Amino acid sequence: MLERQFPVITALTERMLTVGLMDAATRLAAQIFITTVPLLFALGAFASDSVRNTMVDSLRAVFGIHGGAAQQVQEVLHASGSAGELRQTTGIIGILMAVVAATSASRALTRICNDSWRLRKASTRIAAWRWLAWIAAMMVMLVCQGPVRNGFGVGLWLGVPLTFVLSVSLWWWTQHLLLAKRVPWLPLLPGALLCAISVTGLSLTARVYMPNALNRALDQYGALGLVLTCLSWLIVISVALTFSIAAGAVLAQNAPLDRVLGTPAALKPAAD
Known part of the structure; x- marks a missing residue:
């Protein structure tokens, strides 16, 4: 009865169980965190001062960090010692290994x-x-967050809608890229919007x-609190993100959006 009256809700619940919402999201968060730290060191080692400053501004814009937390980020990206010394310590091989590990x-x-x-699996x-292409795109997107969110100096009234449009484009492209073009563009739009x-x-x-959570954790527990x-x-x-991608797939595979988006029959549930 419930499946006939609310097919999308039933399908969404079943899909969340298939994906394993919390397990998949926790795994993704851990991998993103493990990816970010070595890449930040790589950015500090090889990027120019202007790029590092833009990165700091972007992290401030995204999280609104200030005080001790902002100082910690500044120290990571502007590591002590000359850039040459840091490059020697890090090494080209180390950077390449960090990039390969980032694909996790x-x-x-x-x-x-x-x-x-x-x-x-493809x-x-x-x-x-x-x-690798997705990692590169995410790093570029992260570096550009500061200017974009500020509307390139115009203000938040332009920055917020511009950020939203770029985010839709990024997650639309992300799904198409990582699914190896096995799903047409239009059926991926609901997931990108969500x-x-x-x-x-x-x-x-x-x-x-x-801002307050980071600084409070830093004061109470030090760098470990910042990490947690x-x-x-x-x-x-x-x-x-996990919920949005799965929900977008369910919406695109079921009526009425499946007809509007032209979802191929091979991608629809067998019951259709």
């Missing part, structure tokens, strides 16, 4: 996309370069919640 986040997100659409030969709404809403919330607070917030973001 791409692989975790790819698994979420595959499970959401009930697709088999071959490594097809997927490997896509993992991801953009979730990320934009959480980013606005972070500007209110995160950031990881907890990443789990919240990952839950929202």
Whole structure:
């Protein structure tokens, strides 16, 4: 009875169980965190001062960090010693290993996309370069967050809608990329919109919640408190993203959006 009256809700509940919402989101958050730390050191070692300053501004814009937390970020990106010394310490091989390890986040997100659409894992030969491309795109997006959120100097009235549009584009492209083009563009739009709404809403919330939470954790527990607070917030973001991608797939596979978006019959539930 419930399945006949509310097919989308029933399908969404079943899909969340298939994806494993909390397990998948926690795994994704952990991989993103593990990815971010070495890449921040790499950015501090090889990026120019202007790029590092833009990165700091972007992290401040995203999380609204200030005080001790902002100082910690500043120290990571502007590590003590000359850039040459830091490059020697880090090494090209170390940077390459960090980039390769960073693909763990791409692989975790790819698994979420595959499970959401009930697709088999693509071959490594097809997927490997896509993992690296996604990491590169996310780093560029993160570096650009400060200017974008400020509306390139115009203000938040332009920055917020611009951030939303870019977020839709990013998550639309992300799904298409990581699913190896096995799903057409239009059926991926609901998931992209839901991801953009979730990320934009959480980013606005972070500007209110995160500054005090980060500084309080830093004062009470030191750097460990900073790590735990950031990881907890990443789990919240990952839950929202996982839910949004899976919900977008369910909406695109079921009536009435399946006809509007032209979802191929092969991607629809067997009951259809």
